[in-house]
């Protein structure tokens with residue numbers, strides 16, 4: 330059965346339970362209390378009152394009221410006000426009639442006068458109406474609370490979906506721009522360099538004078554630097570290398586570009602490998618991108634600010650999230666640290682996804698960045 334249908338079936342059951350429980354409890358309290366009070370009053374006046382029989386008769390009224398409330402289905406959400414009022418009135422009248430009949434059967438009264446009949450019937454019905462109305466109030470309060478909880482959950486879902494759509498859009502644009510830079514722009518620069526090479530290789534009549542050749546060689550070098558360093562680096566910044574293959578390959582590619590003088594280590598647990606399986610990744614592109622960004626920022630801080638010689642990256646799964654730990658052996662920082670900028674941006678971003686980022690450092694003793702990134706596919710679906 331679909332979840333929504335199951336939920337509504339459960340809601341109807343829960344409404345009925347609350348109605349019957351609240352009405353039944355109030356009426357039972359009256360049933361026992363009233364019988365005890367009568368017994369005490371008559372007892373004090375020297376009368377002999379069968380208290381157990383009175384309680385028994387009252388309890389049949391509780392049962393009758395509950396049966397009528399259940400049978401008329403006043404707890405069903407589609408019932409109109411008239412049906413509900415009729416159900417409550419009917420429950421009161423039936424409860425009162427059944428109670429009086431039981432009193433006669435149990436010989437609580439033998440041939441009672443008219444006033445006693447009217448009083449017993451009226452008091453029985455009034456108590457049953459009162460109990461049923463209280464039951465209805467309790468049920469409606471519960472229904473209102475449930476509607477509020479459902480509305481809040483729907484709001485949360487809408488926000489989450491909007492956020493996911495934004496993240497997908499961001500990844501798509503980043504990828505397109507990165508591919509544009511990496512593909513067309515690089516290609517055009519390669520062609521320009523090839524044409525410059527053609528000019529530089531000109532012989533005989535086509536040969537250029539040496540000063541011009543030197544200038545062209547300089548221009549050529551600059552274009553190559555722009556192509557290699559600026560265009561490729563910007564492209565990578567927008568969309569890391571190997572991200573399509575997986576998060577771990579992208580982190581490995583990132584570490585592979587660090588100068589060899591820095592000792593880098595990467596530790597990945599088996600559950601991360603399974604999650605990041607290139608053949609069937611269970612990490613979305615946004616999750617992969619964010620994870621690689623965290624590692625990238627931590628490493629760039631370690632090298633730029635900490636002048637680290639060893640950088641250690643560990644990726645594991647903790648509950649329903651990826652945990653990324655990047656430690657360095659650099660200078661660390663204390664109160665003299667610059668205003669958080671890159672780390673603050675990432676922390677904001679992680680918070681939006683339900684995660685967080687903590688940076689801890691001891692001056693002279695390295696820095697550790699720990700990020701927690703919730704993973705959609707690991708989340709246990711709410712029932």
Ligand SMILES: Nc1ncnc2c1ncn2[C@@H]1O[C@H](COP(=O)(O)OP(=O)(O)OP(=O)(O)O)[C@@H](O)[C@H]1O
Pocket residue numbers: 627630631632634635636657659660661662665666667668669670671672673695696
């Ligand atoms: N690994 C580290 N070693 C030493 N100092 C660090 C390290 N990481 C952060 N810091 C200190 O914390 C400050 C804030 O770092 P954060 O990454 O937020 O900003 P930033 O690197 O200065 O700027 P941006 O990231 O925008 O380039 C840094 O200026 C630096 O003083």
Ligand SMILES: [Mg+2]
Pocket residue numbers: 626629630670671672
């Ligand atoms: Mg930084």
